[in-house]
Amino acid sequence: MLDVIERCLALSRQARTEQGEALAQTLAALDEALLEARAAIKPADMPPLPSVSSDATLELDLAGYVTAWSAGAESMFGYSAQEVAGQHVLFLYAEDDDDGNIAELFFEHQPGEQAARTEVRRRRKNGDIIWVHLDIELRHDDGGDPVGMLVRVSAANQALSDLDKVNLHARIIEDSEQGVLITDAHERIVSINSSFTRITGYTPAESIGQTPDLLRSGAHDADFRAKVRAAMLGGGAWRGEIIGRRKNGELFPQSVTISAVRDPSGKISHTFSLFSDISVHKDAEARMQRLANYDPLTGLPNLFQLSQLVGQAITETKRSGEHGAVLVVEITRIGAISDTLGHEIGNQLFCEIGRMFRGALREGDVLARLDGHRFAIALLQVEKREHAGIVAKKLLATLAAPIAIAAHSLQVGAHIGITLYNDDGADVSTLIRFADVALAKAAQSIESNFLFYSEEMNQRAKEHLRMESELRHALVNNQLQLYYQPKVSLRSGRIVGAEALLRWKHPVRGLVSPGVFIPVAEETGLILDLGAWVLEEACRQVSEWRDANLIMPPIAVNLSARQFDSGLPQRVAEVLERHHVQPDQINLEITESLLVRGTDKVIAIMNQLVAMGMALALDDFGTGYSSLAYLKKFPISTLKIDRSFVIGLPYEENDCAIARAIVTMAQQLRQEIVAEGVETAEQMAFLRELGCDQLQGYLFSQPVPAAEFAAMLREGKRLSFPNGR
Structure with missing residues (x-):
């Protein structure tokens, strides 16, 4: 028996670092007992x-x-x-x-x-x-x-007698936090310790004479059991994890060391097992794995887990030559819903959308949450590129009907970007980045809520990023300036106003067209900073002209729909006051697309601006989607005919009919009419004949710097009419 105990202790020491705190306590008890033994010996x-x-x-x-x-x-x-x-x-x-x-x-x-x-x-x-x-x-x-x-x-004699050693080791084994199970050569249990009873529930009376099958759970296959049995038959110590069964039937994970003890003749006399209940460690490990791999709100895989799964799939498709797809889905309106009804409702809605998407996908497809209001779907295998588009349509269809959350019926939408591997990319980060590019393009499109990635999209995205960075630099480094395009009366030929137009004087590319950088500014939100700069600079220039005793007609400043909020009147008033400019010296031009946004709120803001003494003009009229029935509700003093309707005058029948209708309607509403993009005398004559009030275009002058516009006024430059009229 002494050999068995000695071998138990030797393996216990060897497994100290593997078995954790329980063995550390066991060995500490050994040291303490040795000290006591030394002190007790005379x-x-x-x-x-x-x-x-x-x-x-x-x-x-x-x-x-x-x-x-x-x-x-x-x-x-x-x-x-x-x-x-x-x-x-x-x-x-x-x-x-x-x-x-x-x-x-x-x-x-x-x-x-x-x-x-x-x-x-x-x-x-x-x-x-x-x-x-x-x-x-x-x-x-x-x-x-x-x-x-x-x-x-x-x-001091440090050696112990065999009897003292047996007693000491027996005490250590009994007090160990590890369960100890010793069997004889016939695999009958001959000894257990108190921890065995504590962990398994079996008392000595219930276990002595039984076999270790008492604890068998049935959770392991024949090959696994063969390895364990080989250790019991002397094939060398075995260490690993086993699922055991307690007396009450509960299964539990255990860390086990199994070895055999031989007698002096080399024959196996006993087998012993040291084991620890690692349920707590396994639970903690599972929690850590879940935190590392799953989103805490939705319970869906996170980006890390998605990357692991898609990475494995990419490796497989490279060998097989097949394809897969990654879709990035951005849910719209959840932010507004959260702001209105609270984040708890917003979170419940997002989780419900996740459940709906999961039900619309195949079992083998991966649905993950990226961040914010974005999901990612990995179609680990698709036969054709078009199949990913079919899945995108299916996902969008799940959002067609309102979603019931608590007592609310909530409507949301989505935009989807699609990328394929191995066509578009061969690593997860690249695929998601390309899908984001396609998603951003889909968000701008009025034709489709989902788009496939292409290299052309990627190049445009890179150009936008570069331009955004350079535009921010231009704002703080005086690279922006205002040009002024005169507005001329079709009655007197005199300059009666001007439109302030933004120009970007790039240090390398020279003057950059607004048609290039304004869409980027709108997309990135920089339009708010640009719009504020334009209003500030126009008022500063008007003030400078006034101080130079130059009588200046009203200057029109364009407003973006993004600027049109409840704080706009106050911001405009502050700029006017700062430069001592009268409200009638600045006109504000808005686009027709603004009229389709929250009519009541827009009218209220317009009325505040008009009450301040400012005039409002509707730019690009006829190109948007506003209802003419609403037009009479807005305090608009000027309509501007878009250049797209002027270019065909007086020869295109449709353009002539549209121009005639706009002029007639504006006259009925007692609004001034300004025609944009007038380049020929024939266009001017036709518009004048219709009764149009003003023109703006290259026929008279292109946009010019402030000094040149001031010179036109001082010189009294006028528009000449055919036959002197």
Whole structure:
């Protein structure tokens, strides 16, 4: 039995780092028990160390300095009496005994008292460290006062008898946090410890005489069981994880070490198992895995898990020559719903959409959450490119009807970008980036809510990013300036106003057309900063002209629909006041697309601006989708005929009919009419004949810098009419 216990302890030590805290406690108990065993063994029972006398004494004064040294001490430590005389007892201490306590001086100097026997380490002259017992007796003078110490030193025998060793090891095994199971050569259980009972629920009476099948769960296949059985039959120690079954039927994971013990003849006499319940560790590991791989809100795979799955699929498709697809889906209106009804409703809605998408996909497809209001779908295998488009349509169809959340019926939409591997890219990050490019393009399209990625899309996206960066740089480095295109009366031929037009003077490319950078500004939100700059610069220029005693007609400034919010009137008023410009000196031009946004709110903002004394013009009229029935509700003072209807005058019948209808309607609404893009005398004559009030175009002047426009006014430049009329 001693061999079994010794082998158990040896394997327990070896598995310390693998089995964790339980074994650390076991070995700590072993160390403690060894100390107790040493203290319990009497000196008379211990044979002296070889060549070391057991009759060693030394005397110390009260401060710890050596006053006497016996021959036995000389034999034990190797120092002669002459070498130690007058030295402090610390010269015998091992170098790492630095706890600050001097054992020979540790007790109070009370008459008649004697310190208990103490086991300590001491250093011999040759540097060897030995264990010794100290018996310290306080010496007194004739008057009873303490004068020094008599220290008897005896060697400590560190070896244990076989009986002591068996008892000690048995105690360690019994107190171990690990379960211990010992079987005989016939695989019958012959011994267990208390932890076995605590972990499995089986008492000694219920387990002794049984086989380890008592704990079998049936969760492992025949090959696995064969490996375990091979260890029991002496095939070498086996370590691993096993699913066991408790007495109550509960399955639990356990970390197990199994080995066999042989008798002196080499025959297997016993087998033992050391095991620990690792349910807590497994639960913690599962939680960590879930946190690392799944989105906490929806429970769907996150980007990391998606990347792992798609990465494996890409590797497979490279070998097979097949294809897969990645779709990025952005849900619209959830932000507005969250702002209105609260984030809890928004989160519930997003989770419900995830469940709806999951139901619309195949079992093998991967649905993941990326961030914000975006999902990603990986179609790990598609036969044709078009099949990904079919899935996109299917996903969009799930959002066609309102979604019931709590007491609300909520409507959302989506845009989808699609990319294919291995056509568009061969790694996950590239595929998602390309899908984002396609998604952004789909969000701008009025024809489709989903688009496939193409290299052309990618190049446009890169150009937009570059231009956005350069445009931000232009805003703070004085690269922007205003040009002014005159508006001319078709009655008098005189300049009656001008439109302020933004120009970008790029240090490398020169003047950049607004048609190139304004769409980028609208898309990125930079239009707000540009719009604020244009209004500020126009008012500053008007103020400068006024200070130069130049009477300037009204200057029109274009507004983006993004600028048109409830704070617009206040912002405009602050700029006018800052430059001491009167409201009638600045006209505001808005596009027709603005009229389809929240009619009541738009009218309220317009009315505030008109009440301030400002005039509003409707730019690009006829190109949008507004209803003419709404037009009379807006406080518009000027309609501008878009250049697309002017270019065909007076020869295109449809253009003539549209221009005639616009002029007639504006006259009925008592609004001024300005025709844009007038380039020929024939166009001018036709418009004048219709009753159009003003023209704006290259026939009179292209947009010019501020100084040149001021010069036109000073010189009184006029439009000449055919036949002098």
